[in-house]
Amino acid sequence: MDVFSLAAETLVTPIVLSFVLGLFAALVRSDLSIPEAVAKGMSLYLLFAIGFKGGVSLADHGIELTLGLTLLAGVLLSAIIPFVAYAVLRLMSGLNALDAAAVAGHYGSISIVTFVASTSVLESQGIMYDGYMVAVAAAMEAPAILSALWLVTRTKGGGTMEPGLWREIMLNGSIVLLIGAFLIGMITGEDGLKEIAPLVIAPFKGVLCLFLLDMGIIAGRGLRKGRGVLDAGAIAFGIVMPMIGAIFGLGAAMLLGIPLGSALLLMVLSASASYIAVPAAMRVALPEANPSVYLTLSLGVTFPFNLVIGIPLYLALATVAIGG
Amino acid sequence: MQTHKAKRVDITIEKIMLSRLTDAIEKADVSGYSILPVFGGSGRSGAWTREDNIGRGDGMVQVVCIIKPGRLDALLDSAFEVVDRHIGVVTITDCEVLRAERF
Numbered sequence: 001m002d003v004f005s006l007a008a009e010t011l012v013t014p015i016v017l018s019f020v021l022g023l024f025a026a027l028v029r030s031d032l033s034i035p036e037a038v039a040k041g042m043s044l045y046l047l048f049a050i051g052f053k054g055g056v057s058l059a060d061h062g063i064e065l066t067l068g069l070t071l072l073a074g075v076l077l078s079a080i081i082p083f084v085a086y087a088v089l090r091l092m093s094g095l096n097a098l099d100a101a102a103v104a105g106h107y108g109s110i111s112i113v114t115f116v117a118s119t120s121v122l123e124s125q126g127i128m129y130d131g132y133m134v135a136v137a138a139a140m141e142a143p144a145i146l147s148a149l150w151l152v153t154r155t156k157g158g159g160t161m162e163p164g165l166w167r168e169i170m171l172n173g174s175i176v177l178l179i180g181a182f183l184i185g186m187i188t189g190e191d192g193l194k195e196i197a198p199l200v201i202a203p204f205k206g207v208l209c210l211f212l213l214d215m216g217i218i219a220g221r222g223l224r225k226g227r228g229v230l231d232a233g234a235i236a237f238g239i240v241m242p243m244i245g246a247i248f249g250l251g252a253a254m255l256l257g258i259p260l261g262s263a264l265l266l267m268v269l270s271a272s273a274s275y276i277a278v279p280a281a282m283r284v285a286l287p288e289a290n291p292s293v294y295l296t297l298s299l300g301v302t303f304p305f306n307l308v309i310g311i312p313l314y315l316a317l318a319t320v321a322i323g324g
Numbered sequence: 325m326q327t328h329k330a331k332r333v334d335i336t337i338e339k340i341m342l343s344r345l346t347d348a349i350e351k352a353d354v355s356g357y358s359i360l361p362v363f364g365g366s367g368r369s370g371a372w373t374r375e376d377n378i379g380r381g382d383g384m385v386q387v388v389c390i391i392k393p394g395r396l397d398a399l400l401d402s403a404f405e406v407v408d409r410h411i412g413v414v415t416i417t418d419c420e421v422l423r424a425e426r427f
Contacts, residue, residue, distance in 0.1 A: 033375050164344070221376050283340045287409045292370055
């Protein structure tokens with residue numbers, strides 16, 4: 001199969017089309033909505049399932065040096081990408097230094113939903129990936145926040161990292177559940193997976209579809225409300241920056257020599273932007289930065305781009321660079 | 325029926341700041357308060373509703389304290405350290421309560 005057929009095939013899937021449906025519903029102002037508690041329940045399920053399966057996979061293959069090196073690469077990518085994002089954003093848009101630094105922090109961190117959608121694409125294509133990539137995803141959440149705060153301190157002063165905030169970031173519910181489920185999977189291995197397979201495997205893609213339907217609705221509403229907040233340069237940044245991040249991720253994957261599936265996941269992690277952990281941290285540490293700017297960019301522009309165009313594009317790129 | 329003068333302080337603040345605010349309130353020796361969810365609204369950062377929230381810290385909450393008038397300054401000084409730089413509204417209104425010893 002050539003790379004274009006591969007890209008086309010990953011586009012026409014229930015997951016992507018569910019997201020597009022949600023996006024469409026929000027843009028045409030339909031009253032379609034997923035109840036808050038249901039969305040929360042689905043997000044807990046997805047985090048548990050992806051963490052658990054990652055742990056089982058690691059238990060099967062054992063801990064290798066590559067795991068440590070990939071974790072380190074993930075932390076470095078998360079810390080470095082905000083500096084690149086800041087420079088690109090200042091070049092492309094009229095955003096002030098404070099908003100640009102806050103946005104930059106989001107692009108160094110990750111979107112776990114984009115990561116989960118990518119694992120689903122890999123599974124449907126029969127491409128293997130390393131289970132420890134779940135741990136890499138968790139490790140890439142926080143370093144970007146420190147980089148963003150450093151950027152603010154350097155450019156205009158302000159930005160505080162109080163001790164309580166650090167604990168909240170490192171121990172936020174999503175990270176605890178993801179890493180906790182990963183450890184449970186690692187400890188119980190294949191036997192544990194057999195016991196709960198009807199919960200963590202069979203319904204996974206269906207739940208992911210519904211969750212992405214909700215994410216499409218939220219992204220569409222954000223996009224609608226964000227009109228006028230972003231200039232053309234900032235919107236272009238929301239599309240260009242993930243591709244730059246993906247190239248950084250690909251470079252790191254090639255240096256590490258990790259296989260195609262894991263390389264794609266590292267690219268996706270580097271390309272995606274946070275819309276849960278980093279916005280919360282920014283509201284505490286940089287309350288003067290405009291949340292409409294960074295949320296509209298990460299959730300309204302970059303998230304849909306990555307899900308619909310980015311993932312197949314990165315997969316095609318990785319296939320050419322690394323080989324399938 | 326006998327009533328007693330009191331002050332009602334309503335603080336609408338981002339949910340992410342809630343624990344910091346309640347810590348500050350308790351630091352001012354105010355042990356009684358209620359926390360109410362805010363379903364949506366509009367302000368300088370634009371309109372929002374709880375349905376659009378995806379993060380644990382998204383959205384706003386309202387903290388309501390009813391206190392004796394003499395404790396107002398201590399409460400406001402402590403709370404202001406938290407709310408100063410953040411989105412939100414603080415209002416103070418006169419009210420009356422039936423059981424003064426509870427406040």
